[in-house]
Amino acid sequence: MSWLSSKKYLYLWWLATITVLLYLAMAAPSAKWSSNITAALPGNNTAWQQLIQQNNSSRHLSLLLSGVSLAELQQAASQLQQEPITHLHWLQPGATFQQLQTLYQQHQALLVSPEQLAWLRSGQYQPLVDAAWQRLYSPSPLLENALQQDPLLLTQQYLEQQTTSNGLLLRPAWFELTTQRQPAILLYASLNIDPFERNNGQAMANALEQKLSQLQQQWPSLNIARSGVLFHAVVAAKNASFEMQLYGGISLSAILLLIWFSFANWRPLILALTTLGCASAFGLAAVLLLFEQPHVLGLVFATTLIGIAIDYSFHGMLAANKGNKTFKRMLPSLLLGLITTLLGYLALMFLPFPILNQVAVFMAVGLIVAFLTVKIVFLHWLPAASMTVNKYLLQFCANLSLKYNQAKPKWLLAVGSLALVAVSCSLLLQIQFNDDVRLFNQSPAELLQQEQQVRSAGGQNWDSRFIVLLGDSTEQLLQHEQSLQALLHTWQQQGKLGSWQATVQRVPPLQLQDEVQQLLQLAYQSEPGQDYLQQLQLKPPAAITKRLSPESFPSSFIQQIQPLNDKFASVILLSKLNLTSSDLTLLNAYPNTYWLDPIADTNASVKKLRYQLSIWLALALVLAIVILFWRRGGRAAGAIMLILVLAISSALLISLQLQQQLNIFNLIAALLVLALALDYGIFFTAKLPHQEVVQAVFLSATTSCLAFGLLAFSKTPAIASFGLTVFLGVALACILSPLLSVLAVKENKIHAAL
Structure with a gap:
């Protein structure tokens, strides 16, 4: 040039x-930086994962207030909701329930409980009449025109069963409950942004935390438990940003100090x-x-x-x-x-x-x-x-170079081969892999505890596993859900399922609504039914022609049904699962019904990816040796391969002893160790002055150990595993690679280069 x-x-x-x-x-x-852990997962473009991502549950958050009197809790909750926060909207459960009541009021006698339906089908009308009388004696108001449209009050009783479950008392802007014998208030909010969107999510979380801090200053005994993806996403983003700045800053500072120490020149x-x-x-x-x-x-x-x-x-x-x-x-x-x-x-x-x-x-x-x-x-x-160059560094590298060049090639080859066999056999005998996707990130224990507390209080402690049904229309989905209710009820009676939530519990299929109307007409003509109507001086109502459908509801009420490609998918949420594999095989009898376990499926993807990475690691090693054989000759290529495999195997073995199990990030680290160690091997077989190569590699390895070793202290298990293995591999490669000048380069060539 x-x-x-x-x-x-x-x-x-x-x-x-x-x-x-x-x-x-x-x-x-x-730039829109994401902290969404699902974005870091392998194969996140599958249809099932698209369905999970479409679900808006990640845009909700919940707060559980406790620790003070109910009056103080009400004041704190009102004060919090009165101060607007950008991108956050407080939900009004009372208004939502009123909206549902209005909708159901227009479609009374269409919604019945499974128990009521069983009585109607079996012709047991007296229990229906007794339940209606008991509800009439209650001081609570009835739906408008309830007796004229639904004299047995089936829809009225069904709605009240839903709202009184889990010990939650409905209020206009929140739920009130008792937890650990203390009053508590449960608040719900929705977000109009992606919680994983770092900038907006961080700003909104900061604004919310500022309001919560003000409340706790006003009421020092106030306890606030948080639940929602937003809080986990913000913590993950903060950790990543902190670690990037901390580790990057320390590494850069140490490198600059090392350069100044070595050269004392700007x-x-x-x-x-x-x-x-x-x-x-x-x-x-x-x-x-x-x-x-x-x-x-x-x-x-x-x-x-x-x-x-x-x-x-x-x-x-x-x-x-x-x-x-x-x-x-x-x-x-x-x-x-x-x-x-x-x-x-x-x-x-x-x-x-x-x-x-x-x-x-x-x-x-x-x-x-x-x-x-x-x-x-x-x-x-x-x-x-x-x-x-610093004279002390020069003297150190000169002495180091001299010591390495005094080693005997045959002795080195024998010891190196024995060490490689011993390390490799030990690694193969003990190796265990952990493919758990939760290694990617880990929220603080305190936040996880709060999450569990809020979910339990609100009865929303759903399992990560669920059932998915596919259909050509929403009506077909509702029919599939209805046919599945009997199996779910059986599992519940057997103690294998705590509870479930399905859209059909809110919207019966049209076929069932038609059947209920026919059964009600028979109930009104029965002796218990006629006696009941005569005492109330009511005429039997005519069959209702209106029908309830998912399209009758606001979209926010029917979130468990989502479009999926050219079909519709429905998600049935489950809690307190204790199902066996034989139980799950029963789902095969139901058309277009699938058991979905996202964590297990993703773990399987990670395992498959780990196999692919292992194969590529071996191929990369072979390809590198071929290139080295072409550029350096067989002797150098063989010597470098010995050093490479020994350094990588030893790093993995030590990581295994420290971590108990290896994971995919240890293999990713091994791939990087391969690349770095190859660099060292290339320079030590390049017929360059040995002392200068020792100096350059020593400085390079020191900086690499600083950069990667710091990652071993990361709060994210994946990053910590990666950093540990790279640190060990680079350190070992730095110690072993100077021996390549003895194993691969003849002494006369070394002196000629000098």
């Missing part, structure tokens, strides 16, 4: 950098910051361009770019300081290291795992830009002999 052409590339580099920075200035502030600092800044800017720009809603956890993983990109800076600075000739001799090894590293990230780019796809794009683009920055900029900004 002539002087003139090198200037041209430098100008192009400046132009590209300025363009990317301008793009980030415009795009970054409006030029290396500027070069390192330029390399990292450009790599990060280009990587972030690529993610914002290719992904509509990047995930915040991806940024935490992406902070590891610091530890890898700085490797290129160290190799570039040390070579540029020796002059143009040494720099050019170093570049092919740096390029080969880049290619092998990209091979590792290539796997992540094509796996059906959205968050890892984002990390792969960020890292791949960032590393390419880091390499180009070193190649284009360093010779211009760092003249030969312009910096002096």
Whole structure:
């Protein structure tokens, strides 16, 4: 590259950098970062997961107020609801129930309980009459025209059974209840934004928490329990942002201190910051361009770019300081290291795992830009002999290099082979994997406890497993749900099911409504029915021609029915499950009925993905060895393979001992260790001065260990597993890779290079 052409590339580099920075200035502030954990899950585009995502339950939140007198609770609840919060709407259960009452009032005698329906079908009319008399003696008001339209008060009694369940007392703006012998108030609210949308969700949560803090200052004994996706999403986003800033800041600060200690010169600092800044800017720009809603956890993983990109800076600075000739001799090894590293990230780019796809794009683009920055900029900004390496670092690396070169090749090969066999066998005998998707994120125990408390108080403690029915129309769905009620009731009687919630409990199918009208006419003509009507001086009402349908309700009341592709899907929620596999096989007798366990299904996807990743890890290793065999020869390729497999196996074995079980993120870490260790192997077999390679690799590995080792302290289990294994693998690769000069490069070639 002539002087003139090198200037041209430098100008192009400046132009590209300025363009990317301008793009980030415009795009970054409006970017929609997601903290939705489902966005990080593999295969999140299946039809079932689309159904889960369509459900609006994630846009609801609940608050349970307790700890003070009922009067104080009422005052606190009123005060909270009177102060508006952007994007949050407090639900009015009393008004909602009144709306339902008005709707049912127009369709009386169509809604009956299972017990009432059984009496009608069996011709047992006296229990119906007795229940009607008992309701008439109650002081509570009746629905308008109830006696004229539904003299047996079937719909009236059904509604009251629903509203008095779970010990909740309906009030206009909330529910009142008794929990742990203390009065409590349960508030519900809905959001008109996606709670996983980081900016709006964070702002709204902060505004709400400010109001709650004011209430607790006014009533110090007031207890507030929270439930809702919003609170978990905000905590996840805060943790990710905090860890990104903390780990990235500590890592960058430590690296800069290390550079200053090593060179005591401002030029290396500027070069390192330029390399990292450009790599990060280009990587972030690529993610914002290719992904509509990047995930915040991806940024935490992406902070590891610091530890890898700085490797290129160290190799570039040390070579540029020796002059143009040494720099050019170093570049092919740096390029080969880049290619092998990209091979590792290539796997992540094509796996059906959205968050890892984002990390792969960020890292791949960032590393390419880091390499180009070193190649284009360093010779211009760092003249030969312009910096002096710390004499203590030089002495340490010289002594280290001497010690390594004194080792005996045959002895090293024998010990290395035995160690590899021992570590590999131990790993294979003990290995256990945990594919639980809950490793991706973990909410604080206090928040989980509050969630459970609110759900139990409101009777909304539904299981994560549920039943899904498919139909060509909503009417067909209701018929399927109705046919399933008998099985659910049987499970409930057997203690295998606590309760369930289905749309058919609110809207009977048209076929059932027709049957009820026919049965009621028979009941009115029966002896108990005629006697009852005569005492009230009522005439038997004519059969009702109006019918109730899901379309009669506001959409917010029928949320368990959703369109799914060209069909409709209905979700039946379940609680307190104790079902066996034989129980679930009974569902096969019902058409278009499916048992859905999202966590188990996602765990199965993670397991399948883990197998794919294992295969790619092996293929990447083979492909890297083939490339090395082509570029370095069989001796070097074999030696590097020995060091690689020993470092990766040892890192996984130690991680297994510390974690008890491995997970997919340990394998992802192993893939990255493969890429980093290949870099070290390439430079130690490049016939470069051994002492300088020891110096560059030592500094590079130190920075990588800092960047990845900090992740081991993450509150997110997935990130912690990833950081631990990479830290161990890089440390081991740094310790073992200098031996490659003895195993793979002949002594006379080493001295010739010197």
